[in-house]
Each structure stands twice: as structure tokens, then as C-alpha cells.
Amino acid sequence: MRILWTLPYLPWPTTSGGKTREYHLLRNLAARGHRITLLVQSKTGLDPQCRQAMEPWLERLIVLPRRPLRSLRTLLAVAFAPAPMLASINGYAPELERTFEALLQEHWDVIQIQHTYAFQPFERALQRSGKPFILTEHNVESALGAASYDKLPRWAAPFAVYDRWRYRRWEARVFRQAHELISVTEDDAKALSRLSGKPVSIVVNSVDCGYYASVHPNRESRHLLFIGNYEYAPNVDAVHWALQAIMPRVWALQPDVHLTLAGFALPAHWREQWPDPRIEWLGYVPDLRALQGRSALFFAPLRQGGGSKLKILEAMAAGLPVMTTRQGVSGLAVQNTEHYLGAEQAEALAQLISDSIDNPLRLAQIGEAGRAYVRARHDWSVAAAQLEGLYTRLTPPQPGARSCR
Known part of the structure; x- marks a missing residue:
């Protein structure tokens, strides 16, 4: 045609x-x-x-x-x-x-x-x-x-x-x-x-499932990852919520957890606003596979937006377990505790991260269930x-x- x-x-x-x-x-x-x-x-x-x-x-x-x-x-x-x-x-x-x-x-x-x-x-x-x-x-x-x-x-x-x-x-x-x-x-x-x-x-x-098939996340790395385009307001809101309300609670429970923030149009002033050395600021990364491979968990505290999120599908295709909200998995036929880990409040998300980061076997189960779901329905x-x-x-x-x- x-x-x-x-x-x-x-x-x-x-x-x-x-x-x-x-x-x-x-x-x-x-x-x-x-x-x-x-x-x-x-x-x-x-x-x-x-x-x-x-x-x-x-x-x-x-x-x-x-x-x-x-x-x-x-x-x-x-x-x-x-x-x-x-x-x-x-x-x-x-x-x-x-x-x-x-x-x-x-x-x-x-x-x-x-x-x-x-x-x-x-x-x-x-x-x-x-x-x-x-x-x-x-x-x-x-x-x-x-x-x-x-x-x-x-x-x-x-x-x-x-x-x-x-x-x-x-x-x-x-x-x-x-x-x-x-x-x-x-x-x-x-x-x-x-x-x-x-x-x-x-x-x-x-998602291009074959492209991410070779990724094997490091379940014991204690590294969280979030990726977004920061010209899009819901991604900005997710970072603000994470750094203002969620990660301080995580660090009170698990001081050695690290968070990597990557993506297009990452605001330069965030580094000064949140100077914690446990935060890694990367900006746009053309090939995500190495970054996914050294992470234990994809953390997407999304409260706004619509449609389905390609960042979530890419993480799942890489076998990277996803922790998010109902908004984060909108439009996907996935189940909480089976294909992803989810909660809606800052306190609950922080506790979930703390509990999950010490359980690499559980992270592997969630990650592989997410990968199987995406292969079947979202290539x-x-x-x-x-x-x-x-x-x-x-x-x-x-x-x-x-x-x-």
C-alpha cells in the first residue's frame, strides 16, 4: 500500500x-x-x-x-x-x-x-x-x-x-x-x-523483544532505575514525588540503595536541588541495555499520564522487575505481585522497595513473568x-x- x-x-x-x-x-x-x-x-x-x-x-x-x-x-x-x-x-x-x-x-x-x-x-x-x-x-x-x-x-x-x-x-x-x-x-x-x-x-x-532478550539484570545490585522524557510533565512529577516523598523513606530503611535517573531533557538544576551522592544523573542514554543490566529494579512512581508506558514495556522486555503505580501499568493486562510490584502511597512504595531489594529471588520471579507477558502480547x-x-x-x-x- x-x-x-x-x-x-x-x-x-x-x-x-x-x-x-x-x-x-x-x-x-x-x-x-x-x-x-x-x-x-x-x-x-x-x-x-x-x-x-x-x-x-x-x-x-x-x-x-x-x-x-x-x-x-x-x-x-x-x-x-x-x-x-x-x-x-x-x-x-x-x-x-x-x-x-x-x-x-x-x-x-x-x-x-x-x-x-x-x-x-x-x-x-x-x-x-x-x-x-x-x-x-x-x-x-x-x-x-x-x-x-x-x-x-x-x-x-x-x-x-x-x-x-x-x-x-x-x-x-x-x-x-x-x-x-x-x-x-x-x-x-x-x-x-x-x-x-x-x-x-x-x-x-x-517493544522490540529481541533487542532486550540478552539483558540479565543484576538482582543484587541495590540499584533502582527510572527513565523518562522530562519534557513530559508526568515524568517530572514522578521524579519530584520520588525524591521528595519516597526515597527519603527508603534511605531511612535501606541507606545503601542507589537511584539512577536517565532520559532526555534531564533538568540540570535537579543535581543542585537533590545533591545526594546516592543519586546518579545520566541524561539521555541511546542504548538502555547496559543500564538495565546493572539495575535490580525499575522504579516508576507515576501519578499522571495516559495510554500505556513504553518505558514499562522496555523494562519488562529486559527482565527488569517493575515497581510502579496503577497509572504506571495503565493499559496493560498485568497483575500486581505477578507481573509487577505496585502501591499507590509514598509510604507503601518505600516499604515495598525496602522489602524487595533484599529478596533477589522474588525480583527474578517478577522480572521473568513481566518478560514473558511482553513477549506474548507486546512485540x-x-x-x-x-x-x-x-x-x-x-x-x-x-x-x-x-x-x-
Whole structure:
């Protein structure tokens, strides 16, 4: 099939869960023989490493720059446009709109739009062409609340209320126009179906199980690991909660436990805010396997967010036992004390870490149960097959065309 795929970010390097999902889905679809044109509006430029990672399996890669966040057009759109703040930041982009409209003159078997917040530049062209499109939404953005508005000052609270109302209207507007909706979890599918009045398909978040198969965590290392993209508010909240409320309790019980924090956009001032030598600050690590191999436990005290968490799936694929909250395993069919260790309060999480860190046999049981679960249900080949099946159902084969299966 010929697929036109749009994104509001470059999916390489895979510095976030969303980028990781897009990169692997695109790569797996290309490996199945589909011809993909990827249209990207990006706040970062296309460097040689990104070009080398992506161009070999794309028919075309078109990257347009996103205007600066503090531009006059963005500020005016955020204040006055019908689209909400996030959609205004990524929308009202004339060059992107013209490029997309020109691409619509070609024949496409599938037009795949990612995220409601990236839809605005494509709306008029799609309406004029009458061509159906598929929309994928990783989260119910209007329901994220604190995760979307934590960075706003306190005096902007009325604007946050207004913008959430604006986003609910925007979601309804986009959903009405989509031919098919895709979510990443069953809970999100139900929520999107309630909002849209349409059935919603699921394409699960997944992981490259073969890539992590060789990892053997060090169950006796007494090292905890957390990885995140710190441009995403739920990950920032998790670190603040861990260092303010949970780890001091852990250290009162187990003074020799260490915590490693890694991931993209790690704030430099955290090192000064929490100067404890038992905290290791690493920033972005392209290959996580060595880091996973020297850790005993993946600790993800997540209180906000949506969808399913790729960081959790990657840890499980590596056999690294996961300790988290219900939010941390949202969207996954896993059981507490069988596939992961979980609690909701700071005191309970601290006690759970203290009890578990002295029990490497228990950590091994949890880690291997998590690895088996991910292998069975969340390999990228599973997700790509789900998406390809949806494409096949929506696109009747043309006479004489070769099957994509």
C-alpha cells in the first residue's frame, strides 16, 4: 500500500514513548513492503543521523520546520483561535498546509494522521478533497489536565480551565471527520468511543523483544532505575514525588540503595536541588541495555499520564522487575505481585522497595513473568500486524493488486 503518514515531531532519536512507537511502527510497516511518505513538522532540524536512521525504509521523508514557540502567530493563536493551546502551537502553518494539499493530489491507499493536536493544518485540505483518513490518538488529551498545564503559572489557572473546554470541543470536531479512530489501550478506546460516538480500534504499544532478550539484570545490585522524557510533565512529577516523598523513606530503611535517573531533557538544576551522592544523573542514554543490566529494579512512581508506558514495556522486555503505580501499568493486562510490584502511597512504595531489594529471588520471579507477558502480547510485530489488518479491512484490494499479507 501507499501510505501518507503525518507527524508533529521527528521519530528519531527515540527520546520519548511516542517517538519510539512511531519509529517502530513505520519501520515494521516498511519491512512488510508498504511504501510510506512521512510528512513531519518538527521543532528540531533533520540531522545526518536522523536521515540515516529513517530514509532507507521510507519512500519519501519531508521535514518542515515548526515556527518558534514564542512567535507572534503562536501567541495570538493560543489566545484567540478555536483550536486549543497545543493544537495552536502545532497548527496555523501555511507551508505545511500547502505541502499536504499538494500530496493529496496523489493516490494514497491510506492517509494516517497522528494526534488531534496536529490536525489543524490538514483540516481544510482533507475537507476539500473528501478523502478519508485514519486518526491515531495516543492519549485522551482533553483529560490529561495537570499533565498538560503544570508548566503554566498559578495565575493562568482560569486559562487552563478554558483551554481544556476548548480541547474537548476540538477533539469532538476532529473525531467527527475521521473515517477511523485508533487508540493504544482498551480504556482509551472506550473513552474515545464515548467522545466520538464511533467504534475505536486498538493498536497496542509494544517493544522490540529481541533487542532486550540478552539483558540479565543484576538482582543484587541495590540499584533502582527510572527513565523518562522530562519534557513530559508526568515524568517530572514522578521524579519530584520520588525524591521528595519516597526515597527519603527508603534511605531511612535501606541507606545503601542507589537511584539512577536517565532520559532526555534531564533538568540540570535537579543535581543542585537533590545533591545526594546516592543519586546518579545520566541524561539521555541511546542504548538502555547496559543500564538495565546493572539495575535490580525499575522504579516508576507515576501519578499522571495516559495510554500505556513504553518505558514499562522496555523494562519488562529486559527482565527488569517493575515497581510502579496503577497509572504506571495503565493499559496493560498485568497483575500486581505477578507481573509487577505496585502501591499507590509514598509510604507503601518505600516499604515495598525496602522489602524487595533484599529478596533477589522474588525480583527474578517478577522480572521473568513481566518478560514473558511482553513477549506474548507486546512485540512490535504484533502492533504492526494489528495496524496492517486495519488497513486491509478499510482498503479493498484493487483488481490485479498484490496482497500486502
